[in-house]
Amino acid sequence: MQLSKSKSIRSALAAATCSVLGTAQAGAPSSDGWDVDATFLYYAEKDRVSVMAPGFIAIRAIDEDEFVTVTGLFDTLTGASPTGAAPGLGGNCATNPPGTLCATTPSGSIINTKAGELPMNDFDDTRGSLSVDWDTPLSRLSRNKISASVSSETDYFSLGLSDTYSREFNNRHTTLAVGAGLTLDTSAPQGGAPVPMQSFSDTTWLEANTTTSASGEDEQKNTVDLLIGVTQVLNRRTLVQLNYSRAMSSGYMNDPYKYLSIVDPISGQTLDYIYEGRPDTRTTNVLYGKVVYHLPEDVLHASVRLFNDDWGINSTTFDLHYRYELPGGIYLKPHLRLYNQSAANFYRHSLVAGQDVLLTPVIPAANVYRPQVSYASADMRLAEMQSTTWGLKLGIPLGEGKQQSELSLRIEQMVQSDDSKPADAIGVQKNYNMYPDLEATVVQLNYSFIF
Amino acid sequence: MNDDIQIEEGDGYWVGRFHAMASPCLILIEDASREMVHRLTLLARQEALRIEHKFSRYRDDNIVSRIQHSGGEPFEVDTETANLLDYAALCYQLSDGLFDITSGVLREVWRFQEGDELPTEEAINRLLPRIGWDKLNWQRPLLTLPEGMELDLGGIGKEYAVDRTAQLLGQHSNDSLLINYGGDLFATKPRRGDKPWVIGLDDPLHTGERHLGELHLRQGGMATSGDARRFLLRDGVRYGHILNPQTGWPVKNAPRSITVHAPSCMEAGMLATIAMLQGQGAGEFLKAQGLPYWLTE
Numbered sequence: 001m002q003l004s005k006s007k008s009i010r011s012a013l014a015a016a017t018c019s020v021l022g023t024a025q026a027g028a029p030s031s032d033g034w035d036v037d038a039t040f041l042y043y044a045e046k047d048r049v050s051v052m053a054p055g056f057i058a059i060r061a062i063d064e065d066e067f068v069t070v071t072g073l074f075d076t077l078t079g080a081s082p083t084g085a086a087p088g089l090g091g092n093c094a095t096n097p098p099g100t101l102c103a104t105t106p107s108g109s110i111i112n113t114k115a116g117e118l119p120m121n122d123f124d125d126t127r128g129s130l131s132v133d134w135d136t137p138l139s140r141l142s143r144n145k146i147s148a149s150v151s152s153e154t155d156y157f158s159l160g161l162s163d164t165y166s167r168e169f170n171n172r173h174t175t176l177a178v179g180a181g182l183t184l185d186t187s188a189p190q191g192g193a194p195v196p197m198q199s200f201s202d203t204t205w206l207e208a209n210t211t212t213s214a215s216g217e218d219e220q221k222n223t224v225d226l227l228i229g230v231t232q233v234l235n236r237r238t239l240v241q242l243n244y245s246r247a248m249s250s251g252y253m254n255d256p257y258k259y260l261s262i263v264d265p266i267s268g269q270t271l272d273y274i275y276e277g278r279p280d281t282r283t284t285n286v287l288y289g290k291v292v293y294h295l296p297e298d299v300l301h302a303s304v305r306l307f308n309d310d311w312g313i314n315s316t317t318f319d320l321h322y323r324y325e326l327p328g329g330i331y332l333k334p335h336l337r338l339y340n341q342s343a344a345n346f347y348r349h350s351l352v353a354g355q356d357v358l359l360t361p362v363i364p365a366a367n368v369y370r371p372q373v374s375y376a377s378a379d380m381r382l383a384e385m386q387s388t389t390w391g392l393k394l395g396i397p398l399g400e401g402k403q404q405s406e407l408s409l410r411i412e413q414m415v416q417s418d419d420s421k422p423a424d425a426i427g428v429q430k431n432y433n434m435y436p437d438l439e440a441t442v443v444q445l446n447y448s449f450i451f
Numbered sequence: 452m453n454d455d456i457q458i459e460e461g462d463g464y465w466v467g468r469f470h471a472m473a474s475p476c477l478i479l480i481e482d483a484s485r486e487m488v489h490r491l492t493l494l495a496r497q498e499a500l501r502i503e504h505k506f507s508r509y510r511d512d513n514i515v516s517r518i519q520h521s522g523g524e525p526f527e528v529d530t531e532t533a534n535l536l537d538y539a540a541l542c543y544q545l546s547d548g549l550f551d552i553t554s555g556v557l558r559e560v561w562r563f564q565e566g567d568e569l570p571t572e573e574a575i576n577r578l579l580p581r582i583g584w585d586k587l588n589w590q591r592p593l594l595t596l597p598e599g600m601e602l603d604l605g606g607i608g609k610e611y612a613v614d615r616t617a618q619l620l621g622q623h624s625n626d627s628l629l630i631n632y633g634g635d636l637f638a639t640k641p642r643r644g645d646k647p648w649v650i651g652l653d654d655p656l657h658t659g660e661r662h663l664g665e666l667h668l669r670q671g672g673m674a675t676s677g678d679a680r681r682f683l684l685r686d687g688v689r690y691g692h693i694l695n696p697q698t699g700w701p702v703k704n705a706p707r708s709i710t711v712h713a714p715s716c717m718e719a720g721m722l723a724t725i726a727m728l729q730g731q732g733a734g735e736f737l738k739a740q741g742l743p744y745w746l747t748e
Contacts, residue, residue, distance in 0.1 A: 009545040010713075010722070010740045016541045017717045020534045021614050035622070061625045065482060140482065171460060172485050233485050294489065296455055297497070329497070404622065450622060 034058045034451040039444060046439040048120070049079040058451070069133040075153075077127070080120035084378035085273060086261040086350040087116050087432040116432045121257055127153035131160075142167040147181075155256075157186045162225065173233040177243075181225040188218045189256035196254055196277030197376065199262060199357065202368035219252030241290040246283065253278045260378040261350040262357050262369050268427025271353055272369050276377040278346065284309040299323040312345035313382065329397035335412065337389040344382040346375035349422060349434055380418075383435065387416035391442070405449035412442040456492045458485065464642075467492025471499035472507075472609050474633025478620070481627045481642050491624055495616045499632065502612040506535075506604045508555065515604065518596055525593040533592045535604060535611065542607075542721055543584040549728040550721070554696035555603030556581050561694060561701070569690070575699035582696050610674055610720035613637045617716075629668070630716075636673040637716045645669070666745070672716030676723035677708035677747070693727045704731045712743040 037057040044050040055073035062068050131149035138144050142165065149160040162181030169176065187193065229243035254276055261270040290303040305317040318338045325331050351357050356376070357369040391412030398405045416438040425434055457468040465488040467478040478495050480488050508515050514532050528536065542550045556578050560570035581599045588595040596602065613630050617637040620628050628639045629648045638648050647667035666673065676693070690701040709726050713719035722740055726733040737744045 007736075008739045008741065009725070010718070010742060012541065012545055013718050013721055014714060016538050017614075017715050020538045020611070020717065021618065021715065065625060168484070175484070231486075239486060292486075294493065297493075325497070327501075329501070404619070 034060045035448070036451045037446055037448045039446045041442065041444045043440060043442050045079070046441075047080075048438070049077055049081055052076045063136075066136045067133075069135070071129075071131045071133075073127075073129045075125075075127040075129075077123070077125045080122045081257075082378075082380055083119045083121045084258040084260050084276060085119040086263060086268075086270060086378070086429060087118050087434065118433075118436060123257075125153050125155075127151060127156075138165075141169075141172070155188050155190055157188070159184045164227070175231040177227070177229045177231070179225075179227040179229075181223075181227075183223040183225070185221040185223070185251070186218045187221070187252055187256065192217070193219045193252065193254070193256045194259075194275040196275055197371045197374070199272050199274040199369040199371075200259075201272050202370070219254075219256075221249055221251030221253060223247055223249040237294045239292045241288075241292075243286075243288040245286045245288070247286075249282045249284075250280060253280060253282060255377075255379055258377065258379050260348060260376055262353050263350045263426055263429070265352050265354050266427055268350075268425065268429040270350075274351060274357065274369065274371060274376070276379065277371075277375050278377055279311065279375055282309055282311055297325040307341075311382070312343070313341055315339065315341035331395045333393040333395070333410075335389070335391040335393065337414075338387075339389075340386040341384065343384040344377065346373070346377060347379075347382045347384075348376045349378055349383075349425075350429070351376055352426065380435065380438075383418055385416055385418040385435075387414055387438075389414040405447065408446045408448075410442065410444040410446070414438075414440045414442070416440075456489070456496055458488055458492065467495065469496040469499070471496060472503045472612060472632060474609065476633065477629075477631040478616075479629035479631070479648065480624070483624060483626045487624065487626075491620050491628070494619055494623065495630065498616050498619050499612050502608060502615065505531075506608045508601070508603055508605065515602055518594060518602055521594075521596060523595065523598045525588075525590075525595045527592050528594055530592075535607060536589055536594065537591065538717075539604070539607065540584065540589055542725070546725045546728060548584070548697060549695065550606070550725055551582065551584050551696040552603055552606065553582050553584055553587065553600050554694060555601050555605070557694050557696070557699055560699075561692070579699055582699070606724060607717065607720070609633060610635050610672070610716040613716040614672065634675050635716050635720060636668060638668045638670050641669040666710070666712075668712070671712060671714050672719040673710060673712045674716055674720035674723050675708060675710040676720070676727045677706065691727075693724075695728065702728055702730045705729075706733050706746050706748050708745075708747040709733060709737070710745040711737070711740075 035058065039055050039057075041053040041055070042051070043053070053073055053075040055071070057069065057071045059067055059069045129149065129151035131147060133145055133147045135143060135145040145164045145166075147160070147162045147164075149158075151158040160181060160183040162179060164177055164179035166175055166177040168174065225245060225247045227243060227245040229241065231239065231241045233239050256275075258276045259273045260276060262272040262274055263269060264271055285308050287306045288303065289305075290301065293300040293302075299322075301319075301321040301323075303317075303319045305315075305319070307313070307315040307317075316339070320336045321333055323331055323333050348356070351371070351373070353359070353369065356373050357371050359367050360370040361367050389412055391410060393408055393410040395406055395408040398407055418435040420433045420435045420437075421430070422434055425432075455469065459466045459468070461479070463481065465480045465483060465485070467480065467488055469476050469492065476495070476499055478488075478492050480491060483491070504510060505513050506515055507513065508519075510516060514528060518526050518528070539550075539552045543552075557575075559578065560574045581601075586597060587600060609632050613632050613635045614637060616630050616632075617628065617639055620630070621639050626639075627642045627648075630637045631650075636650065642648060647669040650666045650668055650673070651664075677691070688703075691705045691707070693702045693705050694700065695702050705727050709723045711719040711723040711726070713722060722737070722742065723744075726736045726744070726746075729736045734746055737746065
């Protein structure tokens, strides 16, 4: 049996092929759509902050080999964070009898403490951020990427601009990248930025109003980043990357909501509070090395990050990811991260009356504590600490053809700890946990699709 | 089997190689980073192996095997398999029964390896009752395969893998890509400067030794039917390896080789196969389709 001579089956076959391969024409480039990652991140610290952060990353080819990436994130933060004050006997302005410690911040917040617990500051905030990258080829072997970002929350605003140039050498086995960036941050704390290193009892600025701050004016910070990096293909399985970056900041570096306890040199009980004060310049150096090793199916990522700054912080991060391929395109990605850092040289869990701060008579007000040290902060992020993070990500491909998408779920657990009974604890502090472990959980749901 | 990938740099493009579906598989990529080429080749290999594992009739752990062992009972298949069965059903219909995925049992007597031994008429006739798409019951998603019959998606699988790979890689790259799985091809778009990919056309009489010429593929699919090394000679008649499922005998006077260019690799492969099944009428059939083709008598 033969087909009649003129019979064309081409269009019927084309229609059938389309239904097998999906509605779109096979192999049409994806440049006519956005590759979108929609993500929802939930981060919760035990008894402290929790963050809900829906966001997206969308990439689109605007021309051959030229891409625009738009990233948006919307965070809602709620909970409490440590104020920096040391745990003590406790005090409550509403109920305590006169004579026990009770304090209000100059902006009017009341500091209530429970005996032996780390004083916390409740807060709610929302933050929105948006960044746009434009990555374009300059020639067959070189590319340029310009990034602009903006981030805004109630009391903070940040603008960033950066440019990275990369070029491939050595038969494209080597990529060299250089970049520079500028970030401008504006902090507008509620009630004005407090005067650094001023005790709460010192209200001279209220009367004199001659100090440069606490006037409700915004505080500024500028950061210049420089980066140089090299990526080398060692063989068909192994890729290594080495980056050095340096950031130089100047301006307002304080956390306006953090303060320290001034404690009695014998009893260790809090006598007063003092706003933290940090240097107004900071230079950080980061050396980052990464190895990506392709096994026949799986992929191993290992990286080490060495950080140091002129505040005296040195840190090491070791990070390991392993992408384990399962049948049907499903993958599992276990993750381990180990981190440790040394304290900033001005980190203090509290300041000692008579040593770090002296009681000074002030006219016309009463006696106030005046600092004898230039800088101090009890921000736990500047303390010596170690943290361990372990996590697992599961990725599942969904749909077929142009409708292909991926759903992934990441769950991580972090424990951050330090010496909870420091040797320099005084009096009552010896009974308390001066650095409670911080436990945090991250759950992230991600959906990647073509839009 | 080589279960690995290799990356090489060609003249102005990258080549990612691996082995799957009993064929050398190549991914040609213009202008991408080596890391990207690596990633795309791994993705391609993963997809090719997935399709091979799922539809190979040489495995006992896949859907084809489970259908084979369904004991004549209705068997529910997944969406992807159902799509391919719908496609096979349509091709059976469009070819007036010449393209038939149940004809694989003929391999029990036709081996095209051992000299000029022809099977006996009797041996072939014994197989014919086990062949014929019209003998099975396909009510998507339920397939009822009578016992003794076999499914062979080999005539679709490789081209399907090429198109699927092209779709998959096209989602991760905007570079011009050429997928070549054992001679079944797909180009995602023209190369830089609207240049085509240039493919050497094998002389079927001197496979691997002599190129008949070059084919230029800018975009779309291309596939070839015919294999000069697989035939039997008897009394001066050349019996090619394209078997007519209705007679159980090789198609007479079929061209040695047919190459078709079509929007997808699946269409190209199916048109080349159905053309081959027309025997002497192959050329006319191809002309009627109005697509570019190359025919070697």
